[in-house]
Amino acid sequence: MAHITLPDETLPGIVGLFNFRPETAAPLRLLAETLLRGESPIASSERELIASYVSHLNNCHFCHTSHGAAAMAHLACDLDLIDDIKEGFKTISVSTKLRTLLYIASKVQKGGKHVLEEDVAAARAEGATDQEIHDTVLIAAAFCMFNRYVDGLGTWAPEEHEGYREMGQRMAFKGYV
Amino acid sequence: MPHIPLPDHLPGITGLLEYSKHTALPIRQLTQFLLRGDSTLSPGERELIATIVSHHNACAFCTAAHTAAADLLLGDVETCEIIKHDIDAAPVSEKMKSLLKIARQVQVSGKAVTTLAIEDAKNNGATDLEIHDTVLIAALFCLYNRYVDGMATVAPENPEFYHGLGQRLVDNGYNRLPDGYDHLKK
Numbered sequence: 001m002a003h004i005t006l007p008d009e010t011l012p013g014i015v016g017l018f019n020f021r022p023e024t025a026a027p028l029r030l031l032a033e034t035l036l037r038g039e040s041p042i043a044s045s046e047r048e049l050i051a052s053y054v055s056h057l058n059n060c061h062f063c064h065t066s067h068g069a070a071a072m073a074h075l076a077c078d079l080d081l082i083d084d085i086k087e088g089f090k091t092i093s094v095s096t097k098l099r100t101l102l103y104i105a106s107k108v109q110k111g112g113k114h115v116l117e118e119d120v121a122a123a124r125a126e127g128a129t130d131q132e133i134h135d136t137v138l139i140a141a142a143f144c145m146f147n148r149y150v151d152g153l154g155t156w157a158p159e160e161h162e163g164y165r166e167m168g169q170r171m172a173f174k175g176y177v
Numbered sequence: 178m179p180h181i182p183l184p185d186h187l188p189g190i191t192g193l194l195e196y197s198k199h200t201a202l203p204i205r206q207l208t209q210f211l212l213r214g215d216s217t218l219s220p221g222e223r224e225l226i227a228t229i230v231s232h233h234n235a236c237a238f239c240t241a242a243h244t245a246a247a248d249l250l251l252g253d254v255e256t257c258e259i260i261k262h263d264i265d266a267a268p269v270s271e272k273m274k275s276l277l278k279i280a281r282q283v284q285v286s287g288k289a290v291t292t293l294a295i296e297d298a299k300n301n302g303a304t305d306l307e308i309h310d311t312v313l314i315a316a317l318f319c320l321y322n323r324y325v326d327g328m329a330t331v332a333p334e335n336p337e338f339y340h341g342l343g344q345r346l347v348d349n350g351y352n353r354l355p356d357g358y359d360h361l362k363k
Contacts, residue, residue: 003295004305021309023214027207034200059288104327112236112326120180130181134193134328137180138200141323148316151287152279153309154295 003154012163013062013155014146028146032176035142036070040135044172045074046098047139050105052085054140057109060147062157067143069161069168079161079168097126101136108140180329186362188331188338189238193324195358204320208351211314218307221250222273225260226314229277230284232261236322238332245343272301276311283315 001009006016018025036047048071055063068082077092084091089102100123107114115137123133150157158164183192194201212223224247231239244257251257259267264277275298282289290312298308333339 003290003292004308017309021306021313023210024207024310024313027203027210031200031203031207034203038199058286108323108327111234112323112328115180115327115329117180117329131197134181134197135200137327138197138324141320141327144323145316145320148283148287148319149313152283152290152312152316153287154290154292 001154002156003152006155009156013066013150013157016155017149017153029176031142032146035135035139036067036171037175041129041132042098042101042135043074045071046101047135048074048172049085049089049092049094049098050102050136050139051143052082053102054105054109054143055147056086057106058144058147058151060143060151061159062150062155063143063147065157065161065164066167066171069164070171071168073168073172079165082161095126097123097128097132100126101128101132104133104136105140108137109144112141178329179331183328183330187358188333189242190321190325190330191342191358192330193328194353198353201353205351205353207317211310211317213350216307216310217304218273218276218310219250221247222269222276223310223314224250225257225269225273225277226280226311227318228257229260229264230280230315230318231322233281233284234319234322234326236326238325238330239318239322241332241336241339242342242346245339246346249343249347270301272298272303272307275301276303276307279308279311280315283312284319287316 002016006020008016008019011019036051037044040047048067052064052067052071055067065082068085069079072079072081081092104115104119104123107119120133183196187195213220224243227243228240228247231243247257248254256267256269260277264274279290279294279298282291282294295308
């Protein structure tokens, strides 16, 4: 049970919180839409992988699995591959540039100051632009917020991947607003 | 030096919000509502939450900016300094102390928030809405602090800068100024 009384306890993760507080739900939804589906040189599938990876590092099962499912929907891959995100992308095809961006995202998860000039230089050497570096840092930072919001209020999350199939499809193709 | 080129006259978060206006909009809207919208917590109390989280994330720019805003709103310069080191010693309500302790836990991780801390806040009169907003403000500043330091933005050393910025946050809040920020160019 969540730490606060939600009007509909059957709604999982952030969905229940959106329902509790529509005033903050609107900008939070717009932020997710802009970061994950808005204009960016990084493909939506790759941005969802960054979101899912950071959520895994923050130990947030709901965000990790739902954004993993959204990434799989974009990539037309089986939901079982969500586990590969936890394993550090051994099976999912990830470009060397995206690997350097995922590394920057992992540094942001630890703390902003962990991002070193050499980490950014490594991304640039693989062709990353200013905006790709910016968008990666902001997506990673935003999931350090979303994850804390979801777990800090003790929301529940479906355990199995299957429970996220429809959600992932909706997030990928209908969006967040 | 920032990891990407940002305007010299806009240090810290201010340059990032101008660099990427389309992502800045929902962040500004969320912040304006959480810190200045209708709430049973005063704007000064909410700035204390922003301050304590930024302090423990060691984000110099955000800590100084929100300390300056909180000082102006609370009318003293002691409360912020005390909460950074000893929440229980601060001249704030018992309810506020328990909310600040929840914010401290959120700063560590969402999973670090304990049922005990939540119960303590409820026993001190905190409502579900106040607990919700405290967690979300604390989480939001984990975003800001990582954005600001993850891009290696500049934090001015001159205290006068933060006094001016704090005054701007008190007077104008968090929405983008209609005419932008060219007037800040020296």
